[in-house]
Amino acid sequence: xxxxxxxxxxxxxxxxxxxxxxxxxxxxxxxxxxxxxxxxxxxxxxxxxxxxxxxxxxxxxxxxxxxxxxxxxxxxxxxxxxxxxxxxxxxxxxxxxxxxxxxxxxxxxxxxxxxxxxxxxxxxxxxxxxxxxxxxxxxxxxxxxxxxxxxxxxxxxxxxxxxxxxxxxxxxxxxxxxxxxxxxxxxxxxxxxxxxxxxxxxxxxxxx
Amino acid sequence: xxxxxxxxxxxxxxxxxxxxxxxxxxxxxxxxxxxxxxxxxxxxxxxxxxxxxxxxxxxxxxxxxxxxxxxxxxxxxxxxxxxxxxxxxxxxxxxxxxxxxxxxxxxxxxxxxxxxxxxxxxxxxxxxxxxxxxxxxxxxxxxxxxxxxxxxxxxxxxxxxxxxxxxxxxxxxxxxxxxxxxxxxxxxxxxxxxxxxxxxxxxxxxxx
DNA sequence: TGACAGCCAGAACGATCGTTCTGTAGGGTG
DNA sequence: CACCCTACAGAACGATCGTTCTGGCTGTCA
Numbered sequence: 001x002x003x004x005x006x007x008x009x010x011x012x013x014x015x016x017x018x019x020x021x022x023x024x025x026x027x028x029x030x031x032x033x034x035x036x037x038x039x040x041x042x043x044x045x046x047x048x049x050x051x052x053x054x055x056x057x058x059x060x061x062x063x064x065x066x067x068x069x070x071x072x073x074x075x076x077x078x079x080x081x082x083x084x085x086x087x088x089x090x091x092x093x094x095x096x097x098x099x100x101x102x103x104x105x106x107x108x109x110x111x112x113x114x115x116x117x118x119x120x121x122x123x124x125x126x127x128x129x130x131x132x133x134x135x136x137x138x139x140x141x142x143x144x145x146x147x148x149x150x151x152x153x154x155x156x157x158x159x160x161x162x163x164x165x166x167x168x169x170x171x172x173x174x175x176x177x178x179x180x181x182x183x184x185x186x187x188x189x190x191x192x193x194x195x196x197x198x199x200x201x202x203x204x205x206x207x208x
Numbered sequence: 209x210x211x212x213x214x215x216x217x218x219x220x221x222x223x224x225x226x227x228x229x230x231x232x233x234x235x236x237x238x239x240x241x242x243x244x245x246x247x248x249x250x251x252x253x254x255x256x257x258x259x260x261x262x263x264x265x266x267x268x269x270x271x272x273x274x275x276x277x278x279x280x281x282x283x284x285x286x287x288x289x290x291x292x293x294x295x296x297x298x299x300x301x302x303x304x305x306x307x308x309x310x311x312x313x314x315x316x317x318x319x320x321x322x323x324x325x326x327x328x329x330x331x332x333x334x335x336x337x338x339x340x341x342x343x344x345x346x347x348x349x350x351x352x353x354x355x356x357x358x359x360x361x362x363x364x365x366x367x368x369x370x371x372x373x374x375x376x377x378x379x380x381x382x383x384x385x386x387x388x389x390x391x392x393x394x395x396x397x398x399x400x401x402x403x404x405x406x407x408x409x410x411x412x413x414x415x416x
Numbered sequence: 417t418g419a420c421a422g423c424c425a426g427a428a429c430g431a432t433c434g435t436t437c438t439g440t441a442g443g444g445t446g
Numbered sequence: 447c448a449c450c451c452t453a454c455a456g457a458a459c460g461a462t463c464g465t466t467c468t469g470g471c472t473g474t475c476a
Contacts, residue, residue, distance in 0.1 A: 023326040204410040
């Protein structure tokens with residue numbers, strides 16, 4: 001993006017169907033994880049002129065939605081994955097439109113939650129021993145693999161050859177595993193406590 | 209993948225550098241979000257023959273790491289983004305290695321949780337009115353925007369010009385909003401209940 | 417020592433790419 | 447009515463694409 005440009009909103013003062021075009025491109029990308037060629041895009045958009053696609057892409061580029069690799073290949077831009085974070089109070093009358101402007105933005109959920117991809121894994125939570133920490137059965141725990149952790153962190157430890165998710169606690173210089181559910185006892189391992197990883201996030205999918 | 213093939217592990221009995229090649233491709237993709245052309249790939253891999261790239265890609269395809277769009281464009285395959293889901297009991301002695309084989313796999317967190325990108329938003333949760341549903345303050349709620357919902361679903365509604373997250377309930381043919389916290393009352397809206405979206409997932413990041 | 421397989425280089429091919437240029441149909445404005 | 451502007455269509459261009467084929471080099475094993 002050249003200097004002097006402020007990012008365009010794309011919803012105003014732009015060719016009317018650009019927003020729709022962009023959404024179709026985003027949905028295509030969500031399905032295939034690739035930017036299609038201009039001719040495919042034309043089909044996707046229901047137009048039959050690559051020249052028009054070319055022009056649209058240039059507008060998207062100015063707005064920051066697409067970009068180019070060092071090898072001149074079209075790729076998603078910084079704003080391509082942005083998803084609105086709605087947390088502002090809405091104004092009466094036109095709640096949606098008003099909300100749209102006061103939104104924060106985040107790129108991808110992956111980026112939100114995984115910092116070191118190569119060390120990151122998911123664990124599917126079993127049981128309800130951590131339910132008071134908002135960790136439910138079936139949730140996916142995002143963990144970073146490491147063998148040490150600090151008291152107070154949620155850790156994945158290996159106890160009796162099974163993964164177990166607990167708070168790491170400290171009692172008289174001894175590390176213990178504390179559940180977040182009064183129905184469960186504190187685990188005081190004899191010998192060394194084997195830590196598999198530390199909780200870095202949580203993902204829950206709602207089946208619909 | 210053609211019938212009769214079992215997925216290859218790629219770490220065994222394949223050309224030795226294939227694993228390294230794949231990782232470089234994955235890193236490139238992580239940076240640019242696009243699959244590069246064969247000539248760019250050749251440069252990336254330090255080889256100078258597109259024919260070799262072509263052969264490697266075919267091996268990756270057999271192993272399920274890359275795939276093709278309906279328009280014959282190369283794209284990431286099912287296993288391209290795979291991240292291990294650890295939920296199997298581990299064997300004594302070599303827990304990590306043993307775990308690695310019994311893992312399930314998932315592609316990206318985005319894909320897990322967002323089905324229709326253009327209709328999906330995030331909302332940052334305020335308050336503890338849904339705490340018994342495992343929805344805590346500061347969590348990000350993944351919502352699909354729509355104006356109707358079924359009783360029992362978690363919805364984001366607009367009440368007094370603010371977003372509120374509640375269970376959608378039904379009392380005597382009237383829609384109501386039920387919190388998941390006994391300290392809060394059921395909300396019985398007068399007039400029409402304005403629904404902003406439906407919960408499709410939840411993402412929590414742990415600050416460390 | 418010879419045979420052979422694995423790994424890669426390089427050239428050549430038609431197909432498809434992205435860009436540019438010109439053309440046109442329709443709506444708004446005076 | 448003449449005029450302009452927007453929103454596309456369509457053809458043409460060189461560049462680059464992915465594929466195939468041939469061929470050389472380097473081990474390995476009998």
